[in-house]
Amino acid sequence: MIPVDEALSRVLALAPAPRPDLVPLERAAGRALLEPARARLTQPPFDAAAMDGYALRSRDLDGPLRVAGTSAAGHPWSGEAVPGTAIRIFTGAPVPPGYDRVVMQENTVREGDSLSVATRSDATHIRLRGGDFAEGDVLPSGRKLTAADIGLLAAMNVPQVVVADQPRVAILAGGDELVRPGQMPQPGQIVSSNDLAIAALA
Structure with missing residues (x-):
């Protein structure tokens, strides 16, 4: 052996x-x-928002901020990141150049086009390009x-x-005593089972 x-x-x-x-x-x-x-x-092909919220500049966190536009997935905002502004942004949307963080919408208070950050976080919520x-x-x-x-x-x-390429495997069950499943064994015969189990493993 x-x-x-x-x-x-x-x-x-x-x-x-x-x-x-x-x-x-x-x-x-x-x-x-x-x-x-x-x-x-x-991938990502651009800096992308990881949360629904507002894109803004970290230096403007103290606010108040003016909401200057919207960036959505498939519909980027193409304006300029003016100091004191924020962009309404949705998950997966491109973060416009000049903005370096996304504040979750739950952490902001908005009245009309005026926005303030109510709760700060260290997370930027931006998936960086590449x-x-x-x-x-x-x-x-x-x-x-x-x-x-x-x-x-x-x-x-x-x-x-x-x-x-997927291999082709042949399983040969040998023995005069074997019959196929569903057939009734005669005296001295048994149902062939190992070949089907081995084929399933293969």
């Missing part, structure tokens, strides 16, 4: 190298990534792609990946 590790290495040595298979992301989950995937953009990954960053090969990997690849703007 040879050790299990040696037997396994002998069997695997007989297997050919995996062949590449180019598949769209929606068919890549559970497959083995054969070639590295490279990010095609930076905080997740930068253009050119690589997801390395040699990993079984999970749901989280698929989401990451999609965010990287990668529409398809090269994975290992």
Whole structure:
């Protein structure tokens, strides 16, 4: 008898190298990534608000502030960060240049276009540009792609990946005593079960 590790290495040595298979992301989950995937953009692509609230300059926290505009996801505000102003902002929206923090709306008091900060926090509530990954960053090969990997690849703007071709495995059950499930065994026969279990494991 040879050790299990040696037997396994002998069997695997007989297997050919995996062949590449180019598949769209929606068919890549559970497959083995054969070639590295490279990010095609930076995420976030801009400084983004992590909360609904107001973008303002830290030096203006004492207020009062004038609400000068609104920045929403997909609809950025393009004005100038004038001292003493704040911008109504929503989660995911670009933080206009010149503003360095987002104050949660629950921590503010607004009357018309006049705004004051009621509760201060050290948190800026801004997701900085490139905080997740930068253009050119690589997801390395040699990993079984999970749901989280698929989401990451999609965010990287990668529409398809090269994975290992799925092997075809044949399971042969041998023995005159075996019958298929659903058949009634005759004297001296048994129902074949190991082959189905092994196929499920494979």
